[in-house]
Amino acid sequence: SRLIVPGETLRKGGQRPPFLPVAPPFWLQRPPFSAAPIEAGAGMGYLPSHFGQDPAMTPPRKLFVKTYGCQMNVYDSERMAEAMGGAGYVTTENPAEADMIVLNTCHIREKAAEKVYSELGRLKPLKAANPELKIAVAGCVAQAEGAEILRRAPMVDLVVGPQTYHRLPQMEAEARAGGRPVDTEFPPEDKFDHLPKGPRAGRGPAAFLTVQEGCDKFCAFCVVPYTRGAEVSRPAARLMAEARDLVARGVREITLLGQNVNAYHGEGDAGPWTLARLLRAMAGIEGLARLRYTTSHPNDMDDDLIAAHGDLPALMPYLHLPVQSGSDRVLKAMNRRHTAADYLRLIERLRAVRPDLALSGDFIVGFPGETEADFEATLDLVRRVGYHSPFPFKYSARPGTPAAERPVLPDSVLDERLYRLQALIAQQQRAAQSAMVGREVEVLFEKPGRMAGQMMGKSEHLHAVNVTAGGLAAGDLRRVRITESRTNSLAGVLV
Ligand code: 5AD
Ligand code: SF4
Numbered sequence: 001s002r003l004i005v006p007g008e009t010l011r012k013g014g015q016r017p018p019f020l021p022v023a024p025p026f027w028l029q030r031p032p033f034s035a036a037p038i039e040a041g042a043g044m045g046y047l048p049s050h051f052g053q054d055p056a057m058t059p060p061r062k063l064f065v066k067t068y069g070c071q072m073n074v075y076d077s078e079r080m081a082e083a084m085g086g087a088g089y090v091t092t093e094n095p096a097e098a099d100m101i102v103l104n105t106c107h108i109r110e111k112a113a114e115k116v117y118s119e120l121g122r123l124k125p126l127k128a129a130n131p132e133l134k135i136a137v138a139g140c141v142a143q144a145e146g147a148e149i150l151r152r153a154p155m156v157d158l159v160v161g162p163q164t165y166h167r168l169p170q171m172e173a174e175a176r177a178g179g180r181p182v183d184t185e186f187p188p189e190d191k192f193d194h195l196p197k198g199p200r201a202g203r204g205p206a207a208f209l210t211v212q213e214g215c216d217k218f219c220a221f222c223v224v225p226y227t228r229g230a231e232v233s234r235p236a237a238r239l240m241a242e243a244r245d246l247v248a249r250g251v252r253e254i255t256l257l258g259q260n261v262n263a264y265h266g267e268g269d270a271g272p273w274t275l276a277r278l279l280r281a282m283a284g285i286e287g288l289a290r291l292r293y294t295t296s297h298p299n300d301m302d303d304d305l306i307a308a309h310g311d312l313p314a315l316m317p318y319l320h321l322p323v324q325s326g327s328d329r330v331l332k333a334m335n336r337r338h339t340a341a342d343y344l345r346l347i348e349r350l351r352a353v354r355p356d357l358a359l360s361g362d363f364i365v366g367f368p369g370e371t372e373a374d375f376e377a378t379l380d381l382v383r384r385v386g387y388h389s390p391f392p393f394k395y396s397a398r399p400g401t402p403a404a405e406r407p408v409l410p411d412s413v414l415d416e417r418l419y420r421l422q423a424l425i426a427q428q429q430r431a432a433q434s435a436m437v438g439r440e441v442e443v444l445f446e447k448p449g450r451m452a453g454q455m456m457g458k459s460e461h462l463h464a465v466n467v468t469a470g471g472l473a474a475g476d477l478r479r480v481r482i483t484e485s486r487t488n489s490l491a492g493v494l495v
Contacts, residue, residue: 069106107140236268310353326381327374368406
């Protein structure tokens with residue numbers, strides 16, 4: 001359910017309605033913690049500069065990757081950089097010096113394809129300055145538009161869908177030879193099998209691991225089942241091996257990723273494994289301190305997964321569980337196949353086993369046919385649950401989805417509802433943060449903070465925590481007493 005940049009829904013005619021700051025979800029955050037677009041190139045300093053370089057060869061070619069959208073795309077960008085590393089590329093943060101530019105696109109926001117075309121237009125001068133520059137469009141817009149991109153954007157050299165990134169080096173060679181390859185297939189082979197084993201492409205001690213892709217839920221507003229395709233789970237043994245490998249390379253926290261991650265049902269010994277079983281097995285990996293997963297559908301929260309929140313200390317007390325609306329009428333129209341009461345019961349069961357569970361979620365306001373009473377039911381649900389960091393979105397039609405056929409509400413209604421939901425959410429978020437002041441939390445330190453001598457890490461509840469202290473290193477897991485709540489972070493001292 002997760003492919004967004006929340007800020008984008010807030011723009012209307014170039015103007016932002018009054019917006020109370022809500023931090024983007026962590027899977028969208030990467031240094032320097034901005035909202036979209038995420039510059040994957042900028043985050044790829046971890047790839048050593050010699051990576052993929054053959055000393056006998058001419059200087060390596062440079063790759064710039066620009067990533068839009070969700071954490072899944074960030075992960076895919078890292079894999080593409082690794083694949084191109086095997087073909088002699090190093091990453092750059094400067095598109096002007098790149099020999100290849102990849103736009104890793106997201107289709108979940110409104111007019112996504114149009115935005116990609118205008119971004120491509122902006123790349124024209126670079127292509128004019130360097131005719132050898134190869135431009136690739138990847139991701140969900142590539143999947144949705146396919147060869148149409150080559151027709152509309154003559155500067156594009158290749159188009160690659162999310163399932164065939166392992167073929168990127170071969171496609172790049174084809175493009176250098178004068179071709180314009182397009183590959184938006186869903187091939188039978190596992191793309192993960194083909195990626196070269198390079199240095200770890202992740203950030204410090206917290207890593208992501210994609211365990212499933214695609215979605216079979218077909219929520220009426222959502223493009224994911226069309227762009228990412230049917231739900232496919234990766235085999236459990238592979239994932240266990242990758243998790244062990246990450247830990248051997250210093251990772252202490254793993255977030256299992258998937259568009260509908262709790263639908264995971266990978267092959268394994270003694271029948272298919274569920275997400276709960278995978279989490280239980282990973283919790284046994286020595287040196288792995290923390291596990292998280294995102295993002296989930298309420299109907300796939302099975303009994304064992306709920307129990308795992310109570311009995312797996314490594315499973316962090318934070319859950320992103322989107323409900324989208326608090327109105328049963330709207331939930332039905334959205335094809336969510338659960339009621340608001342089902343969701344509330346689920347939250348109750350989760351909190352019964354893990355009382356300090358921090359909840360996050362997604363909400364769509366102004367879905368076609370939503371009445372004032374429906375919207376108030378959403379506000380009511382938000383009040384009853386009490387969220388740490390939920391994400392409100394203004395409905396907008398995605399071509400090809402069932403909801404796109406339905407009459408839309410006036411924009412003024414959407415803006416007004418979004419504003420009211422944001423106000424409530426901001427209030428809850430501030431309360432959740434302030435409640436941490438004076439408490440002791442465990443922080444996994446990830447990297448230096450903005451101030452000299454400061455280190456930034458994440459609490460169990462996924463709050464960003466800054467501590468100024470000597471001798472702290474990335475990967476340290478330390479107890480911290482929270483002394484202050486700031487806009488989007490907490491400050492504390494070591495205990
Ligand atoms: N309009 C508005 N929000 C949407 N989302 C998905 N599709 C749409 C749409 N057409 C939101 C949902 C989902 C999140 C990733 O993006 O809330 O959970
Ligand atoms: Fe999430 Fe529904 Fe979209 Fe699947 S179809 S990714 S469950 S919003």
